Amino acid sequence: MRLSRARIGRFHFDPVLLIVTTSLLLIGYVMVASASLHLGIKMTGNGLYYPVRQLLHIGLGLVFGVIVAAVPMRIWEENGPRLFLAGLLLLIIVLIPGLGVKVNGSVRWLSIGGMRIQVSEVVKFFSVIYMAGYVTRYQESVQNAAFGLVKPLGLFSVASFLLLLEPDFGSAVVIIMIAMGIMFLAGARLSQFIVLLLIIGMLAMLLVYFSPYRLVRVTSFMDPWADPLKTGFQLVQALISFGRGEWLGVGLGSGVQKLFYLPEAHTDFLFSVIAEELGLLGVVTVIGLFSLLVWRTFAIAVAAEQAGLRFSAFIAYGLGIWFGFQSFVNMGVNMGILPTKGLTLPLMSYGGGSMMIMCCAVALLFRVQSEVAEINAGTPKRNRHG
16 A cells, blocks of 8 residues: 555656657757857847757747646546647637738748747647547447548548648648558558558649649759759758768868758758768767657557557557658658658757647657556566466
């Protein structure tokens, strides 16, 4: 009885997850500072403008993360549908003239307390929670009936449509991947899953074909050197960054591509700055850290499933899909193996909304791991394996 009481309220930290996420935050912050000093001087006259704001983003992210980690998983499960509907409402609000903030032709942000919050990041977080709850409640329907797959995709189609109006094609793809990935891991029939993938793939190709600026991105990605000063400019500058970095890089702070050659060097193309200044060593280190993050996330999901925490397991699976897919797309864009998309590098790129939501997502993963550890700690060894 004393032992069980002592465990009430105790939070179990996963050391591997803590080391990996802290490393990504630290490396990201240093590289954001390196990539933005000159930009701060140009825009505000203060070289520390962006580093100080990013530190504030991380600080707020950690505060919100503590709050998220303090909420039991059953509360998240009960409120998943409400949260997703709240996300849809935010997507509608951001499109209302005068409320949404327009940057580079896209209306993706809301200004709250002087800080811009990218609504799509909030929707991704809520999407994981909603889908985890859905496949937990309707497991048999997902596994045996086509309607079980189509029903949640109706809501996700609405969210994707609203995202495309911003426009934010990249985030629309991410939330669809989260939904499809969770349903596949929940046991959806492979034949039905393949049909849905083909339909979604065809719709995506049609969106690209009938949207001139998206079509230009694809064609310029296939041959960026055909127009290196216009349509292929971003990718050409990114590839130059990788070429200059060689094995060990030109040195921290010594890169030149970030000096108004490489667009969005501190956000979408931070990975290219890492490649130039830290070389192949830095690139492999970052890829290795993200690989460890995804592996550990899925390991926590498997442990949760074995402990009978089905909702928590699919939360972890969804977060793993999100982290893995978004980081892969960002790095793929930077390396020229994918067309240009406006997706940040999780836990590393500059941005208030992105950083705070990613910290909350990691905190939710810590909560899953803590509850799994709590159950395992309270289970006698002779009973753990049946």
